[in-house]
Amino acid sequence: MVHWxxxxxxxxxxxxxxVSVEECxxxxxxxxxxxxxxxxxFFDNFGNLSSPTAIVGNPxxxxxxxxxxxxxxxAIKNLDNIKGTFxxxxxxxxxxxxxxxxxxxxxxxxxxxxLATHFTKDFTPxxxxxxxxxxxxxxxxxxHKYH
Amino acid sequence: MLTAEDKKLIQQVWGKMGGAEEEIxxxxxxxxxxxxxxxxxxxxxxxxxxxxxxxRGHGKKVxxxxxxAIKNLDNLSQALxxxxxxxxxxxxxxxxxxxxxxxxxxxxxxxAVRLGKEYTxxxxxxxxxxxxxxxxxxxxxxx
Numbered sequence: 001m002v003h004w005x006x007x008x009x010x011x012x013x014x015x016x017x018x019v020s021v022e023e024c025x026x027x028x029x030x031x032x033x034x035x036x037x038x039x040x041x042f043f044d045n046f047g048n049l050s051s052p053t054a055i056v057g058n059p060x061x062x063x064x065x066x067x068x069x070x071x072x073x074x075a076i077k078n079l080d081n082i083k084g085t086f087x088x089x090x091x092x093x094x095x096x097x098x099x100x101x102x103x104x105x106x107x108x109x110x111x112x113x114x115l116a117t118h119f120t121k122d123f124t125p126x127x128x129x130x131x132x133x134x135x136x137x138x139x140x141x142x143x144h145k146y147h
Numbered sequence: 148m149l150t151a152e153d154k155k156l157i158q159q160v161w162g163k164m165g166g167a168e169e170e171i172x173x174x175x176x177x178x179x180x181x182x183x184x185x186x187x188x189x190x191x192x193x194x195x196x197x198x199x200x201x202x203r204g205h206g207k208k209v210x211x212x213x214x215x216a217i218k219n220l221d222n223l224s225q226a227l228x229x230x231x232x233x234x235x236x237x238x239x240x241x242x243x244x245x246x247x248x249x250x251x252x253x254x255x256x257x258x259a260v261r262l263g264k265e266y267t268x269x270x271x272x273x274x275x276x277x278x279x280x281x282x283x284x285x286x287x288x289x290x
Contacts, residue, residue, distance in 0.1 A: 027268075035272040052268050109252050116259035117266045125174070128256055129182040 002137060004079050011130040015115060015123075016076050024118065025069030026062040028111045030055050036106055042099060068107075075138050083141045090145035101143035108135030149280060153273040154220045160258060160270055161217050168214065171257055172206025173198070178253040186249055189240055209250075216281055227284045235288035247285065251278035 004012075032039050034052045043049065046060040055061055071089065078085040093099045112131055116123045149157075164171055180187050180195055180202075193201045212230055219226035234240055240247070255274055259266040 031268045031271055034268045035275050052272075056268065112252070113255050113259050113266070113271060116256045117263050120260050120263045123256070123260055125178045125181045128178055128253075132182040132252075 002080070002082070007126070008130045008133070009079065011127050012076055012079070012134060015119065015127065015131070016073070018119075019069075019115070021069045021073065022062070022066045024111070024114055025065035025067070025072075027056075027065065028107060028114045029065030029068060030058075030061050031110045031114065032103075032107050033061065035110065036103075039103055039106070042097065042103075069111075072111075072138060075134065075141070079134075082137050083144055086138065086141040087145055090142050093142055094146040101139065101146060104139035104142045105136075108132075108139050111135060149220060149273070149276055152269075153276055156270050156273040157217055157220065157277050160262070160266075160274065161214065163262065163265075164258075167261075168210040169203055169207040171254075171261075172208070172210035173203045174206070174257045175250065175254045176202050176206045176209070178256060179249050182253065183249040189238070213254075213281070217277075220277075223280055223284050224287070227281065231285050231288050234285045247278070247282040251275070251282065254278065 030052075033043070033049060033055050040046075040049050043060075043064075046058060046064075048054040048058060049061075074085050075082045093101075112128060112135060115131065116128070119127075177197060180190075187195055190201075190205075193199070193205070195202065212227070216223055216226055224231075255271065255278070258274065259271075262270075
């Protein structure tokens with residue numbers, strides 16, 4: 001059972017309340033495709049991914065980024081049962097999408113950097129540490145049902 | 148591989164940090180120790196409390212080494228050769244492609260905090276590639 005201190009819960013809730021899921025989601029996914037171009041392999045039907053500008057402006061990337069971060073929000077609503085929350089999604093990513101779980105870790109780290117650019121000084125070391133813990137748990141949960 | 152554009156972006160970003168090297172180094176290390184407690188195992192001889200002189204001193208060293216690397220982007224292997232030996236034979240930080248990722252992540256967060264929106268996807272990509280290249284050079288001599 002993962003333990004969250006009151007401070008950690010506050011650091012998560014405080015940041016999340018100010019996050020635009022649409023903006024941050026789009027940005028995080030775009031950066032994943034830009035910084036780690038091999039991740040584009042999962043998005044062959046997304047159209048133009050030929051340059052950072054194309055990726056950032058791509059409507060499918062934006063829409064999917066929003067979807068992904070919305071789903072991430074479920075973890076925040078269920079901090080005490082992240083594994084259970086992502087059980088079905090884990091199976092999906094393994095059996096249908098065939099995504100290497102390493103990519104969840106990459107996306108998690110990118111989300112942290114996106115949050116840092118948005119929150120700047122408010123994204124304190126304590127804040128970062130809590131969020132690194134969270135994204136690590138989400139990545140772990142998404143990998144949990146792999147077989 | 149670092150393109151000409153990557154190198155330009157890296158040098159530009161580093162230029163914007165002018166004068167704040169010690170603070171950036173200290174901030175990076177503190178975040179790393181805080182977010183990734185296992186990294187502290189390499190510093191049992193340090194006072195790891197926030198703002199400690201040792202963290203500041205070491206952070207300054209790390210950032211200076213990165214600065215040297217940035218001045219020698221066309222020949223990282225040679226520029227970091229001494230450090231490569233040090234990490235392989237003395238420090239034996241384990242394994243470099245793994246542990247240095249934590250340092251790289253925290254450095255990126257520090258840069259992102261300082262630059263906000265200016266830490267664009269292109270800059271992010273260039274810095275990420277640079278840190279990977281540094282880690283690869285430091286790992287060269289491990290075995």
